[in-house]
Amino acid sequence: FLAFAYVFYGIAIASLLLVLVIGQKGSGAQRWLELGFLHFQPSEWAKLATIFVIARLFTDCRDWLRQKYIIALVFAVVLLPMLLIFKQPDLGTALVFAPFIPSLLFWGGVSPMVLFSIFVPFLTMIASFNFYTFFALMIIIVMILILSKRELWYLLVNILLNIVVGIVTPFLWHSLHEYQQKRVLTFLGLVTDPKGASYQLIQSKVAIGSGGLWGKGFLQGTQTQLRFLPEQHTDFIFSVIAEEAGFIGGMIVIVLFAIIILRGIKIAASARSQFSSLVAIGMVTLLLYHVFVNIGMVMGIMPVTGLPLPLVSYGGSSMLVSMAAVAFLINISKRRYEY
Known part of the structure; x- marks a missing residue:
């Protein structure tokens, strides 16, 4: 490739x-x-x-x-x-x-401080809606920049950039229409809509909570079998596992994904070819993000984004891509000594 x-x-x-x-x-x-x-x-x-x-x-x-x-x-x-x-x-x-x-x-070897300077303004955007949070974040940013021992201009530019972002973001937010703000807040899970966007999440949390330690048994889940959970075969498949197999079954699935992720990182670290190493870490990132967001989504700690659970959720394209990601990791592992 x-x-x-x-x-x-x-x-x-x-x-x-x-x-x-x-x-x-x-x-x-x-x-x-x-x-x-x-x-x-x-x-x-x-x-x-x-x-x-x-x-x-x-x-x-x-x-x-x-x-x-x-x-x-x-x-x-x-x-x-x-x-x-x-x-x-x-x-x-x-x-x-x-x-x-x-x-x-x-x-790929880009300096961590460069990455810090690129991505910390996004944290500033989130923190800017609360003065105390914003002030605390700015103190942390200044301390990190001072400890990095970079040039004075680098420090001043980063501080000024984050201050500007923090000041401008609330004004941009209030310039949005009310319906646009509601869409964003619903996506982030900050407002509930029991009969609309939040219905699926509410039913998912009920299913997970009712599963208990050992679950209700195969095909015995009330939320799933009575169709209270509409998207149970795709994005919310983990809710079905948690209801029917309980906490133990859910943890087994998470541990299996953790093994794949850790093994993928090991493969990326052992590959002598830079291209293969970067492809491997890219595949790990893809799988990890999907797993983290999907499981967090069905538990209500992440926004509902409609991402499938790799290797589990129904869907031809997503299933093939998940299988391809694992296949590439296996292939890179086999050829890890090649440059």
Whole structure:
């Protein structure tokens, strides 16, 4: 895939553009392409293509590009599919691409302080709605910058940037219409809508809580069998496991995912080829983000984004991509001594 990384990415972008023109609609979004007997979701395969092209960029550019240029390129190749998927609209899938930036930049050798300067303004945006939280975060930022022993201009620019972000964000928020604010708050789980967006989450939490330690038994769950949980075979499949197999069954699933993730990190660390190592850590990031968000989502500690649980949730495209991610890890492990 090293030789075809750019081609793979180009095909992925073309397919995402095609979705916006002739894509099939479903569940209020235009996400699928239907080519005769083939019915697939291009956004799923775009995740793999983005990982491959970032790994290829590091392989091609490590000798002649400075950090700021590789960072700009990585942001560009990630933001392009994100924006196209957001237009479908599918915010949950679009956000899957965001973790590729810090994980692959860090694994590719970009300075942690550079990454800190890039991503800390996002924390400032969140903290800016409470003065005391914002003030505490600014103290932490200043302390970290001082301890990093960087140049004075670097320290001043970062402090000024975060202050500006903190001041501007509340004004931007209040410029939104009320219905736009409600959509954002519902997505973040800060407001409840028992008969609308929050219904699925409420039923999911009831199912998980009623499972107890050992669960109600196979096909014995009341929330699932009586269809109180509508999306139980896809995004909320973990609720079914927790209700029927209980806390023990849910923990077994989490431990199995943890084994895959830790093994993937070990494979990435042992690969001699930089391209293979970056691809491996990209696959780990993809699986970890899906698992973390999906399980957090059904438990009510993460926003409801509609992400499937890898290797478990129903869905052809997502299942194939999850299996492909694991297959790439196995292949890299087998060839870890090759440059």
